[in-house]
Amino acid sequence: xxxxxxxxxxxxxxxxxxxxxxxxxxxxxPIEVPxxxxxxxxxxxxxxxxxxxxxxxxxxxxxxxxxxxRLGAAYLVSPGLDPSLISAISSSGLPFxxxxxxxxxxxxxxxxxxxxxxxxxxxxxxxxxxxxxxGPFPRVRFVATGGVTxxxxxxxxxxxxxxxxxxxxxxxxxxxxxxxxxxxxHV
Numbered sequence: 090x091x092x093x094x095x096x097x098x099x100x101x102x103x104x105x106x107x108x109x110x111x112x113x114x115x116x117x118x119p120i121e122v123p124x125x126x127x128x129x130x131x132x133x134x135x136x137x138x139x140x141x142x143x144x145x146x147x148x149x150x151x152x153x154x155x156x157x158x159r160l161g162a163a164y165l166v167s168p169g170l171d172p173s174l175i176s177a178i179s180s181s182g183l184p185f186x187x188x189x190x191x192x193x194x195x196x197x198x199x200x201x202x203x204x205x206x207x208x209x210x211x212x213x214x215x216x217x218x219x220x221x222x223x224g225p226f227p228r229v230r231f232v233a234t235g236g237v238t239x240x241x242x243x244x245x246x247x248x249x250x251x252x253x254x255x256x257x258x259x260x261x262x263x264x265x266x267x268x269x270x271x272x273x274x275h276v
Contacts, residue, residue: 090115092146092234092254098131104259105132109141111269117166117254119147126156133161144186151177158183168209170194175201186232190214195226205230208250212236216244223249239267246275 091108093101093116105116116136118129129145136143144164145157154177157165165178170187178185188207189195198206208214208222211233219231233245234254242253258264 090117090232090234090252090254091259092117092119092256093128093132093259094119094121094146094256095125096128098127101128102131102135105135105141105143106139107259107265109136109139111265112272113255115142115144115164115252117144117146119166120145120153120156121147121149126160129157129162130160136163137161148174148178148185150174154178154181157181166207168207170198170201172197172201192222192225195222195229199226199229204228205232205251207231207254208233210235211245211250211253212238212241216241216248216250219245219250220248239264239271242268242271246271 091113093104101118108116116132118132120126120129132143142163144166145162146166148154148165148167158181164184166186168188170189186205186207187198187203188209189198206229208219208231212235230251232252233250237253237255245253258268
């Protein structure tokens with residue numbers, strides 16, 4: 090998964106195409122600031138032309154849910170688990186990936202019916218945390234994002250993380266080639 094935070098609309102579109110070209114199935118554009126909605130809109134437009142879906146990330150308010158739906162986002166991602174957002178997100182009809190960083194948050198998410206969870210920030214939690222959480226929570230499928238380098242991505246995939254979100258890796262041709270090789274070996 091490519092997480093394209095803080096890029097201009099043209100740069101977001103370029104990086105989205107690069108991500109799809111190397112095999113990333115999903116592109117997320119965080120909309121933590123109002124200006125980022127233009128980048129989300131650009132990525133959605135490009136995705137539509139290629140038959141790809143784009144999600145809206147850093148969803149922390151119901152107004153962001155409304156904006157993401159209006160722009161045509163295919164799914165929503167949050168850095169946390171906010172029960173007050175659940176009804177707005179449920180009304181949207183879009184798939185939702187809530188963020189967790191503690192066993193208690195995982196329990197709360199499971200109680201709400203979620204089994205796909207975003208472990209955030211992955212670089213701080215580390216692969217050891219994800220491996221440890223698989224013990225008591227074998228049904229959970231983790232998406233790890235936040236500060237992921239090639240080395241961290243390898244470690245995360247090796248402990249069973251299902252999806253890894255990358256960002257700055259896409260700006261370095263050597264890292265992009267390493268990412269493609271990594272993805273090919275973990276398909």
